[in-house]
Amino acid sequence: MKKLFLIVGILFVYTINAQQILDKVTTISNILNSISLPNISSYTVSIEKFGAKGDGIKNSKPAFDKAMKACLKKNGGTIRVPKGIYIVNGPIHFVSHVNLHLEEGAKIVFGQKPEDYPLVLTSWEGTMLYNYSPMIYGENVTDVAISGKGTIDGEGHGLWNTWKPLEEKGKLLSRDMNHNKTAVKDRVFGEGYYLRPQLIQFVNSKNILIEDVKIEDSPFWCVHILKSKSITLRGIKYDAHNKNNDGIDIEHSSDVLIENVDFNNADDNIAIKAGRDDDGRNSNMPSKNIVIRNNKFKGLHALVIGSEMSAGVQNVFAENCEASGYLKRGIYLKTNTDRGGFIKDIYIENIMFGDVEDAVYMTSNYHGEGSGLYPSKISNILLKNISFETVSNTAIVVEGYPNFKIEHVNFDGFIVKSAKNGMTLSNTENVTFNEVVIGEKQGVPSAVK
Structure with a gap:
């Protein structure tokens, strides 16, 4: 399998700050308290x-x-x-x-x-x-x-x-x-x-x-x-x-x-x-x-x-x-332009995967179907401390729609040991990365020979 080496640094366009994390903890507590x-x-x-x-x-x-x-x-x-x-x-x-x-x-x-x-x-x-x-x-x-x-x-x-x-x-x-x-x-x-x-x-x-x-x-x-x-x-x-x-x-x-x-x-x-x-x-x-x-x-x-x-x-x-075991996809968000609606405020943390075909796949163009009349809005997604062993196809796919871009997606601590393909982003805004490694983590650059 072809190796891909990628490490992405911090981008501060969009981050989940401490107050938002606190709000998340409070929200989870409120949800659990509402369940009888x-x-x-x-x-x-x-x-x-x-x-x-x-x-x-x-x-x-x-x-x-x-x-x-x-x-x-x-x-x-x-x-x-x-x-x-x-x-x-x-x-x-x-x-x-x-x-x-x-x-x-x-x-x-x-x-x-x-x-x-x-x-x-x-x-x-x-x-x-x-x-x-x-x-x-x-x-x-x-x-x-x-x-x-x-x-x-x-x-x-x-x-x-x-x-x-x-x-x-x-x-x-x-x-x-x-x-x-x-x-x-x-x-x-x-x-x-x-x-x-x-x-x-x-x-x-x-x-x-x-x-x-x-x-x-x-x-x-x-x-x-x-x-x-x-x-x-x-x-x-x-x-x-x-x-x-x-x-x-x-x-x-x-x-x-x-x-x-x-x-x-x-x-x-x-x-x-x-x-x-x-x-x-x-x-x-x-x-x-x-x-x-x-x-x-x-x-x-x-x-x-x-x-x-x-x-x-x-x-x-x-x-x-x-x-x-082997999964086709680990995390899969899918919609098309017949659906409308929204996917938002999704927090996925501390998940360990083994071998998959695609690690994370977010698409507004599911199966290529849809009239174009009802695109969906996907926004505010956090993926934190997620790891994979091998990815036989693609590590990250984020595929929005031209007039309804996927936005505010934060990868924070996302590790893939090996992947055939690294990443495809299309029709997106404010997709940010911190401590993302696909392939072998790179450190000190090699010297000129």
Whole structure:
């Protein structure tokens, strides 16, 4: 591999000064203080009481439905799932004030018959519509949790996996409805459209906790938080390698903590989104106030913002994480000129990566798509104490749009041991560098021979 040697000194055009750092610390504290863990009543019941059997044969879907109804009558409670394999042919729909607790050795395996999953309000790649219910789903619920050392298995490698090549018709229709401002109630998909459901999704909800469970084999995105607030996602483990198996997707949501998560996904580990095109721009629901810390990344991309971010993304704080394995991209901010909206006030610090294709990639020209009518504004980005081993393509790409330049991006303590290509900046303003080394750090110049 060709070596590239680059060291960039301090530019004082734009810096994050001590007051701004203090404000960042205060902002993180305020975000964490605004997040409430769910309030669950003391009522506890085993799923076995309602006829479930962990024998890997019996359909336990009716038992989960009865357990949720019992908790509704009791104003909430904990549904305990003992050790065993529970087949569930259809979705588990949450009610408020419920903790679904999977004990160690418990495994919920969802069935693969689409007709078992009724249509519900959801979002598919940033467009609100009605589609097959996610396998665990809650709409307009408060104080809900999924906890314990058990496993949630979406069985996504079978029939659902065959839908990926067939989804184009439904995907394009959903985008046309978005652009044409078709009423959401008339965006009815399901049979014949092949839009795969998410594994876990909460919509228009608050005070949500997902903790410690293992998630595997999702048909589509794994955990999707949509139009919700006060979210804690921690200690989750992943083994999800189907197409589009994002680990965590945060969309139109705020006040979120993601910590101590062990990712192993075939797609984005964390993707922060805020709606596609007209849906997003008209929603007035940015994704904001998100704290990401102490996670282990492994998959396609580690930390992604976009490309569906039309309502805007603001106040994202990622710190003290590490990655393993080969990633296509480490940090990836992406949008195009159909989106509009903004990405701003993003602070990414103390992240250790191994080998990647591209280290940092920020683009306003994602996939070269876009009408040019709705460029996005990307600004106020800090990348501090970020390191990479080898980069097989490019260390830094910052690609703005001619009339909407990416601005105020600060690289401070950015180390890449080796890279095929160093840096591409286009349509940018006030991109600054301090202690940036790509290749071998240079010191005293060699003497003339």
